Amino acid sequence: MPAPIHSAPGNPLASPVWAPDRLHRYAKSGPRYTSYPTALSFDAAFTADEFSAALQRSNEAQRPLSLYVHVPFCRKVCFYCACNKIATKNTALAAPYLARLDTEMALTAQHLDTRRPVEQLHWGGGTPTFLTLDQMSELVDKLDAHFGLSDAPERDYAIEIDPREADVLTLRHLQSLGFNRLSLGVQDLDPRVQKAINRPQPRALTETLMDEAHRLGFRSLNLDLIYGLPRQTPDSFAQTLRQVIELNPARLSVFNYAHLPQRFPPQRRILDAELPSHNEKLAMLRITIELLTTAGYVHIGMDHFARPDDSLAIAQRHGTLQRNFQGYSSHAQCDLIGLGVSAISRLNDSYAQNKSTLEHYEAAIDQGQLATQRGIRLCxxxxxxxxxxxxxxxxxxxxxxxxxxxxxxxxxxxxxxxxxxxxxxxxxxxxxxxxxxxxxxxxxxxxxxxxxxxxxxxxxxxxxxxxxxxx
CATH class of the missing domain: 1.10.10.920 (Arc Repressor Mutant, subunit A)
Known part of the structure; x- marks a missing residue:
């Protein structure tokens, strides 16, 4: 492990609680609480009819809407990934999926008062930028036709981007479609680590996109990093962090890699012998807190950091921060509608998750049914x-x-x-x-x-x- 870090006042590293022997007491598994109850409590007895009734009940409170669209396609598989995804280089495969998304939107909108404003939109995956520019336009047009999208300055319309699958033309097109926030997957800038996780991604790719996004005036940029990946060391991850700080993103998500090869087959390509030890991961966490807080980022909680002027930090100061299935959100009190394979909806008193395989999702939609696989109504x-x-x-x-x-x-x-x-x-x-x-x-x-x-x-x-x- 590296030498002890001398911490600034108010930094958690300055606390004697950081002693490894004490932190080992908390080195156990636990939920991330993107929902409560968590998805493990969802039940197959919660059917599409139950979800339809929940959608109708949600109209009574007239809360604004948040839309999440899951795009499951990726051109390449990253070995660390635990997302619901389909590896293919054929963008034509997205066309029938987009058609079924359109049908799902129509089925969902039947039960909703669509005069409710859509304050938040998030495209996740997979890799949403797998779609062609025309397919992105088509998807936005369908969302607008069914739900009515917003052009209000305070809207939060975000998309996850793989810098290897986007360029400056992509960003200009996304801006024209109404997106005002971007989340870029980086994970690590060390070429050795990138090779071990099957994700070669030179810094120049990320830097070019960030420069263009800043020039275009995107309101907020988020970078995703992961610590605990194969071949990482505390020193190498510190170097990645220093480079990322130079790029000056508004937000950072620094996740702890969960190695669960029994559940996620791509992780079986990662060699156990190349994974850092628990003490090394703890050192990476210490370094992350030290470097980011010294650079002026606010530690929102867990693995999220933001500049003080970012909407995430402002929402926390105002007591309006919320948790949803994408993590921390600055838009509280929205009803979240999940669209696409495996997507989860959160209404006031209910959660509903779509079928988690493309085959089963397609079958339900083709039968003119909502694709609900399981869910729960809260007591x-x-x-x-x-x-x-x-x-x-x-x-x-x-x-x-x-x-x-x-x-x-x-x-x-x-x-x-x-x-x-x-x-x-x-x-x-x-x-x-x-x-x-x-x-x-x-x-x-x-x-x-x-x-x-x-x-x-x-x-x-x-x-x-x-x-x-x-x-």
Whole structure:
């Protein structure tokens, strides 16, 4: 491991809690809480009819809409990837998929009041930029026809980009379609690491796209990095971080690689012997916090960082930050509609996930049915716990007195078992509990998943091997 890092005031690395022997206590698996209940609680008894009813109920509150579109195609498989994807170089294969997306939109819109504004749009994958420019235009036209897209300046229309599959013409076209935020997959800039994960990507590709995006006036740029990949070392990852800081993205997501080859076959191409040790991964995490906070980034929580003037950091300061299936979001109180294979919808009191294989998704749509595979309708306890977990993960604080007033319960009594479970974390300096107010410490932001688990009533019925390690 590298020599100890001398930390700036307020940096979690300055805390004695960072001692590896203490952090090992929290080196276990846990949910990322992009939803509560998590997807492991979704049930096949929740059918397309249940989802239709949930869509209709959502009209009553008239919340704005958020649309997620899953584009599953990739030209090449990255060995680390755990996404739902289809490897092909034939862009013609996207045409029948886009036609079925159009049908799914029509089926969904039948149950929605489409006068509700679409404040958020996100294309994920796979690789959305696998689509040709004409196919992208077609997809936007269909979304607009069925739901009515927005041109409001405050909209958040984002797309995930593989810099190897895009150029300056792509960015200009995306801007003309209404996108104002980009997320670029980088993972690591070290050629040795890139070779080990089957993702050669020279820095110049990313830098050229970022320069053009800044020139075009895209509101926010996010870069995705991963630590714990094969052939990474603390020193090599520090070098990647320094280069990324020079590129000056508005946001950074620095994920912990979860090696689960039994679940994700491409990961079987990664050699166990080339993976960094737990202590080396811990050192990479320390270096990430040190370099990014020194460079002026705000640690939003877990693996997300943003410049203070970015909408993500502003939303956190205003208490309007939200968790959804894409991570942290600056647009709270939207009903999320997921479109495409494996996509998940979040309505006020329900979650619904589409069928996870292309064959089954296509079959359902071709029969004129919504492609719902499973889901869940939340009970009052789920709703209360979801709010507690979401506010803790987004605000890094939880006011139990506010929960008591909103839900007409004694929240301190209701969550007494959770408060008892947090005693060790409080002793270790992860959280400060004073009466009805819980405040997460700087180092607790790294371990916020562990803190949230104390409020999860369903966790004991689930197995650890479905989750990634917290640290």
């Amino acid at each position: 009052r306890d789920d709703l209360l716990r979801r709010e507690a977990i979401e506010r803790l993960m987004c605000d890094m604080r939880l006011d139990l007195s506010a929960l008591s007033e909103r839900w007409q319960v004694d929240a301190q009594d209701y969550f007494q078992s959770a408060l008892n479970a947090l005693e060790q974390a409080q002793h270790d300096g992860l959280i400060d509990i004073r009466g009805s107010l819980l405040e997460v410490t700087p180092v607790g932001r790294l371990l916020i998943r562990h803190l949230a688990m104390a409020f999860d009533a369903r966790l004991l019925s689930q197995t650890d091997n479905h989750y990634s390690n917290i640290v």
